[in-house]
Amino acid sequence: MTNKLPEIHFALPGWVSPFLAAYPEMFPSVEERMKMVVALSLENVRHGLGGPFGAAVFDEEGRIVAPGINLVAQENNAMLHAEMVALMLAQKKLGCYDLSGGGVRRLALYTSTDPCAMCLGALCWSGISRLVCGAKSEDAEAIGFDEGPRHPDWVAQLRARGIDVVLEVCREEAAAVHRRYVAGGGIIYNPADSKAAGP
Amino acid sequence: MTNKLPEIHFALPGWVSPFLAAYPEMFPSVEERMKMVVALSLENVRHGLGGPFGAAVFDEEGRIVAPGINLVAQENNAMLHAEMVALMLAQKKLGCYDLSGGGVRRLALYTSTDPCAMCLGALCWSGISRLVCGAKSEDAEAIGFDEGPRHPDWVAQLRARGIDVVLEVCREEAAAVHRRYVAGGGIIYNPADSKAAGP
Numbered sequence: 001m002t003n004k005l006p007e008i009h010f011a012l013p014g015w016v017s018p019f020l021a022a023y024p025e026m027f028p029s030v031e032e033r034m035k036m037v038v039a040l041s042l043e044n045v046r047h048g049l050g051g052p053f054g055a056a057v058f059d060e061e062g063r064i065v066a067p068g069i070n071l072v073a074q075e076n077n078a079m080l081h082a083e084m085v086a087l088m089l090a091q092k093k094l095g096c097y098d099l100s101g102g103g104v105r106r107l108a109l110y111t112s113t114d115p116c117a118m119c120l121g122a123l124c125w126s127g128i129s130r131l132v133c134g135a136k137s138e139d140a141e142a143i144g145f146d147e148g149p150r151h152p153d154w155v156a157q158l159r160a161r162g163i164d165v166v167l168e169v170c171r172e173e174a175a176a177v178h179r180r181y182v183a184g185g186g187i188i189y190n191p192a193d194s195k196a197a198g199p
Numbered sequence: 200m201t202n203k204l205p206e207i208h209f210a211l212p213g214w215v216s217p218f219l220a221a222y223p224e225m226f227p228s229v230e231e232r233m234k235m236v237v238a239l240s241l242e243n244v245r246h247g248l249g250g251p252f253g254a255a256v257f258d259e260e261g262r263i264v265a266p267g268i269n270l271v272a273q274e275n276n277a278m279l280h281a282e283m284v285a286l287m288l289a290q291k292k293l294g295c296y297d298l299s300g301g302g303v304r305r306l307a308l309y310t311s312t313d314p315c316a317m318c319l320g321a322l323c324w325s326g327i328s329r330l331v332c333g334a335k336s337e338d339a340e341a342i343g344f345d346e347g348p349r350h351p352d353w354v355a356q357l358r359a360r361g362i363d364v365v366l367e368v369c370r371e372e373a374a375a376v377h378r379r380y381v382a383g384g385g386i387i388y389n390p391a392d393s394k395a396a397g398p
Contacts (some may be wrong), residue, residue: 002339004216005210005211005215005216005265005266005288006265006288006291006292007208007291008207008208008209008210008291009206009207009208009209010206010207010290011204011206011389012204013382016204016226017204018201030213044362055255059275062210066204066205067204071356072296073296074267075296076290076291076294076295076296077290077296078286078290078296078297078321078324078326079278079283079286079287079321079324079325084278086395087277087278088207088276088278089205089207091275091276091277092205092206092207092275092276093205094276096275097271097272097274097275097276097277098223098277116320116324117316117317117319117320117323117350118317118319118320118321118324119317119320119346120316120317120320120348121279121315121318121319121320121347121348121349122278123316124316124317124345124347125277126277126278127277138226138307146323147324148324148356149319149320149349149350149353149356149357149360150320150350151316151348151349151350151351152350152351157347158348161348174338176383179337183376187202190362191307192313199349
């Protein structure tokens, strides 16, 4: 193999910084944090290329450590779900692959939709202490996305690993973004062979 | 949030290109492909920072599309398992988040160890047609790694999605690299809170 090896380089699109700058530094409540994440998913749809999913890592006081949006289509990278992007950027920012910093830091991942099989696994390796979800898997499946080969008791699996789970925060608002995406002709990845990509 | 948003940039370390250049362009058999992947995992251990895992995407004729090694520790990114790196680099090289190119291309992912929950999910979104594994999950678990909240019938789940699965190719050689890693004092990630990171 003599070809030059490719490299990976990606960043959030230019609209994300001004979008976040319009918010206060602190998001005191669970609902305020989720509303921002859902708004992020809507902005991603409005800007055209992204899947209808948003996420963010928050610290215990309610500051954003790192946001994430689905970048699959614009980066041609099927792994860049919103949750993966938020976790990767948070680890980059903190300079550590373990967001708990060896058990001393408690960070939460907020996601606008229940995580797919891949993001569920990533959560377990990330050092996150808490997962807060918006729309249900059924909402994503209703528009043709697949959550993949998740453990059937995925919530219990996370809790057994010491990760708190909170479900259905602002579910309707989050699911409305899915529907808007479909109504606008948004692609459901890999439809040709019915291997639709999850959130 | 007024801080500058981080970006992600990573590449394979400098030793990978000369390592691959020592091989012929084509790997005709399943065993030859797996032996190269296991050798990649061993080189990653010998170079000090990486987990004992290697992977590569191959085309049907046996050419490497993209290699992957575990980059978790050197990149401070818990998602950079060998399989994830190989899939991301293959998608980058082909300029498409669907490695099947809409169903016209059949690529295989070779991995030196059964995939963890995260990599299993990623496989389903990658457009890969075939998964070939070396060491078993039990081998990774024997040295303290965790495969995460995988679906208990993960092989059947892949097959139901049209992905062929071949297990235990050069299993002993692959598992020997795990043992060498542990004997050399290699870290099992997140041991503090018993959330060990998978392959």
